[in-house]
Amino acid sequence: MTYEIVRFPYDGAVDADGHVLEPATLWEDYLEQRYAPRAMRIRRDERGLEYLEIDGRPSERTVKGVLGLMGAMGDPDVHASPHRRYMDNIPYGAGDPKQRLDLLDKEHLERAFLYPTIGLLWECEVTDPEITVAYQRAYNRWIADFCRDSGGRLVPIAHLSLLDVDSAVAELERSVADGCRGGFVAPFTHTRKPHGHPDHDALWAKATELDVPIAIHPTYEPHAILPSRFSFTGWSREAQWYLNVLVRQGVQQAFLTFFALGTLERFPYLKLGVLESGSGWIGSLLDRMDAAYNTNVGYYVDLVFPPSTYFRRQCFISGDPDEASAPLIMEQVGADRFMWATDYPHPDHPGTWVDSLVRLVEPLSHDARRRVLGANVNEIYGVA
Secondary structure: OOOOOOOOOOOOOOEEEEOOOOOHHHHHHOOOHHHHHHHOEEEEEEOOOOEEOOOOOOOOOOOOOOOHHHHOOOOOOOOOOOOOOHOOOOOOOOOOHHHHHHHHHHHHHOOEEEEOOOOHOOOOHHHHOOHHHHHHHHHOOOOOOHHOOOOEEEEEOOOOOOOOOOOHHHHHHHHOOOOOOOOEEOOOOOOOOOOOOHHHHHHHHHHHHHHHOEEEOOOOHHHOOOOOOOOOOOOOOHHHHHHHHHHHHHHHHHHHHHHOOOHHHOOOOEEEEOOOOOOHHHHHHHHHHHHHHHOOOHHHHHHHHHOOHHHHHEEEEOOOOOOOOOOOHHHHHHEEEEEOOOOOOOOOOOOHHHHHHHHHHHHOOOOHHHHHHHHHHHHHOOOO
8 A cells, every 4th residue: 555645725734743764874874973882773683574773782662573664654564574674665755855845745735844753662762861862862963954955844853851851951952053943752751750840840941942842742652651551462453553542641641740740830931742642632631620720639739820721821732634523622722722743654644634634624714724734833833
């Protein structure tokens, strides 16, 4: 099955969360020389199966032989195979900036904000702050180069970690100076400290100073905190579907900590986003947060205003084009807080997004449609 390119009928559409497939040699090419022996790379085992090597050891969280699935749009076969090669399955535009610009033209998209693929896999396994930041710095340098000559149509977003906050602060400042327009963090922390914990305040302060957004994006998570109370074995179809549906729970929990710990009150100019986790649920979450805030349960929460006030003031959320219920709550919550994304080229978001997005925005008012399609993300990230 191939990705069908279809032209989107509305002007001004912006992909708020597209992806790239990083070259297999990225970390060998972009890491500083002192980290070269610890470079992340793709290797093959004695059976010919590809696997991800992280800091000199095989990845335990990813499965051998399926890295090629990362770009296998619509491929129903999830079985490991020596014939499935990562570099042989990079779809058009996923690994080449000129191709990506051509794809944007053909799909009638104004620009795309870009996030990693391999970069979403490894962080859950690495607890060494130094190599974590080195890996992220290498990726951030590469994605800045990838987007550099696109005339602002390909927008790089920096990968950051809360494992070493001082290093994350330095990397955000460095990467923004290099062209990145914001940063993202994983939905987990190895320290188990909530994202909104004051120990992380230096990063939110730096983002506020630089006037760039920070978003929470799904990644692979450590096995101990996967959003499931059940056990699945192996790389089964059932497990992948089940965990894919639940992936938003980690993001939701990380997002909630910014309210529970008063982070948005401490940083009233912080722009905080939630990505690739749907958007239709935000209405019910805000209702519940406000309800709890107005009872004795919320007495000790360090917020001056109801949680929904902070969301409308400084948060944003990206949803999927196929969310039929999302338009029902967009204008009620605030249409200026919503955006959409293709997630291209990841296999769980096929090329049918055009028809789905048309259905999603048709019920909206003209101004709300304009905002959701592109004006919001352009404005929030300062690229309008």
